[in-house]
Every structure is written in structure tokens, then in C-alpha cells.
Amino acid sequence: MSKWAIVTGASSGIGAAFSPLLAAKGYNLILVARRRERLQALQEQLVKDYKIEARVHVADLTDPEAPKNLLDSIEHPIDVLVNNAGFGKAGEASAIPVEDQLKMIDLNIRALTALTLTFLPKMRERGSGCILNVGSVVGFVSVPYMSVYAATKAYVLSFSEALDHETRPHGVRVQVLCPGSTQSEFYDVAQSGDKKIDRPDSVMMTSEQVAKIGVNMIGGGSSTKVAGFMNRLVSFIPRLLPRRLMTFISGRFTPAAPSK
Numbered sequence: 328m329s330k331w332a333i334v335t336g337a338s339s340g341i342g343a344a345f346s347p348l349l350a351a352k353g354y355n356l357i358l359v360a361r362r363r364e365r366l367q368a369l370q371e372q373l374v375k376d377y378k379i380e381a382r383v384h385v386a387d388l389t390d391p392e393a394p395k396n397l398l399d400s401i402e403h404p405i406d407v408l409v410n411n412a413g414f415g416k417a418g419e420a421s422a423i424p425v426e427d428q429l430k431m432i433d434l435n436i437r438a439l440t441a442l443t444l445t446f447l448p449k450m451r452e453r454g455s456g457c458i459l460n461v462g463s464v465v466g467f468v469s470v471p472y473m474s475v476y477a478a479t480k481a482y483v484l485s486f487s488e489a490l491d492h493e494t495r496p497h498g499v500r501v502q503v504l505c506p507g508s509t510q511s512e513f514y515d516v517a518q519s520g521d522k523k524i525d526r527p528d529s530v531m532m533t534s535e536q537v538a539k540i541g542v543n544m545i546g547g548g549s550s551t552k553v554a555g556f557m558n559r560l561v562s563f564i565p566r567l568l569p570r571r572l573m574t575f576i577s578g579r580f581t582p583a584a585p586s587k
């Protein structure tokens with residue numbers, strides 16, 4: 328019986344890295360993002376290398392109709408949904424256009440929630456399936472100069488953990504992978520105005536490393552996994568410090584801080 332997985336944000340970074348790893352495990356794939364050429368190139372590569380079926384679904388997931396359109400376009404049961412598409416905008420909140428900040432909420436929260444709740448009922452009926460939501464280590468703490476982005480990832484963490492508690496007894500999992508700084512197009516997109524966010528590759532994990540941790544956690548015991556030892560440490564520290572102090576520290580050290 329063939330297995331099918333959906334990867335959102337498959338045109339670059341972590342989502343692009345998820346796809347061959349899932350293909351290697353025998354999943355047929357539905358690749359979702361806005362950039363058609365990138366998805367088609369990945370599709371061709373996957374079909375050639377892994378002899379799987381791969382489909383391209385071009386969509387702007389901030390369109391409220393997008394989750395239903397995706398569901399309607401699929402004939403197979405979905406075994407794994409990787410809700411990876413997301414972006415952040417860095418800078419002082421008052422200086423970033425309101426529309427950009429609301430788009431973050433539309434994609435990171437609204438689309439992720441809609442896709443989860445669109446595919447969950449069928450998984451629940453079948454008594455199997457896994458939704459892997461991509462959160463972030465910033466979901467554990469408030470982050471000045473990335474305030475809206477960090478808040479969207481706090482939502483992803485809270486939503487996924489609560490849902491996993493509901494669905495686990497019924498054979499369905501809703502898990503959350505929390506990467507820290509990762510080499511991808513993320514920081515290019517996060518940049519507001521001319522100020523480049525300087526993040527040396529040496530302090531970042533690669534998208535492949537992060538995706539590997541994600542693929543290995545699918546269906547396993549953990550509801551939540553932080554990618555990498557240093558990031559696990561970073562996600563643990565907020566449990567020990569007063570929230571105001573933690574916010575001060577994250578505001579000083581975030582790569583988006585104005586002093587950087």
C-alpha cells in the first residue's frame with residue numbers, strides 16, 4: 328500500500344530537505360509552495376532518484392481557500408503532513424509594514440491551523456497518520472525585534488502539544504519540530520529594508536540536519552523536539568529565569584537586534 332506525504336514550503340530550505348528524506352522512506356510526495364519551477368525541479372529529481380510518485384501543488388497558503396483546494400486536489404489518504412511553510416520578519420515591530428506582519432500570522436498560524444484541522448479528521452477516522460508542524464526555538468521565549476514571528480511560533484508549539492494529547496490515544500500524532508538558526512533562505516526573507524542579518528553559517532545547522540531530526544521523530548514518542556544540543560539548551564533556559572530577564576536577554580542576543 329503506497330504512503331503519501333505532503334510537504335509545505337518544499338521549494339527551499341528545510342522543506343526542500345525534508346522531501347528526499349521522506350522519499351527515501353518510500354513516501355510519495357505532494358510538494359507545496361508558490362515557486363512552481365523550484366517545485367518542478369525537485370519533483371523531477373525525486374522521481375528519478377527514488378522511483379516514487381511526486382506531485383507539485385502551487386499555492387499561496389495565505390489564501391484562505393488554499394487548504395480546501397489542496398484537500399480537493401488529492402485522491403489518496405495522507406499519511407504525513409509536514410506543515411513547514413513559514414516566514415519571519417525582523418526589526419522593530421513599529422517599522423515593519425502591518426501587512427507583512429499580518430501575513431506572518433496568516434501563514435504561520437492560520438494556514439498551519441487550517442491545514443491541520445482539514446487533514447486531521449480523515450486521519451482520526453482511519454486511526455493513523457502524523458502531522459509534523461515546524462515551530463522554532465523562539466516559540467519558547469518572547470523575542471524583541473522578532474516579536475510577531477516568535478509569537479506565531481509560540482502558538483505552533485502550544486497548539487501542536489495540546490492536539491497531540493487529544494489525538495495520540497486514537498493512533499494519530501501531531502508533533503512539533505523546533506529548529507534554531509538554520510541555513511536556508513529564512514534570513515534573506517526576514518530582512519527588513521537594507522540591513523542584512525549577519526548570521527555566519529558556522530553557528531547554524533544545515534536544513535538537511537534539521538529535516539533529518541524531523542523525519543526521524545515522525546510517529547515516535549516525542550511530541551516536541553528541539554533540533555540540536557545548543558538549541559535544546561536555549562529552549563531550557565527560559566524555565567529557570569524570570570520572564571522579563573529572559574526577554575531582555577533575547578532582545579540583546581537575537582541576530583535581529585539593532586546593535587548587531
Ligand SMILES: NC(=O)c1ccc[n+]([C@@H]2O[C@H](COP(=O)([O-])OP(=O)(O)OC[C@H]3O[C@@H](n4cnc5c(N)ncnc54)[C@H](OP(=O)(O)O)[C@@H]3O)[C@@H](O)[C@H]2O)c1
Nearest residue numbers: 336338339340341360361362388413463508509511512513
Ligand atoms: N531557518 C531558520 O533559522 C529557522 C529557524 C526556526 C524555524 N524555522 C522555520 O522553518 C520553516 C522553514 O523555513 P526555512 O528556514 O526553510 O526558510 P525558507 O528557506 O525561506 O523556506 C520557506 C518556505 O516556505 C514557503 N512559503 C513562504 N511563504 C509561502 C506562502 N505564502 N505560501 C506557500 N508557501 C510559502 C517558501 O516557498 P515559496 O517562496 O516558493 O512560496 C519556502 O519553500 C519555517 O516555518 C520557519 O519559520 C526556520
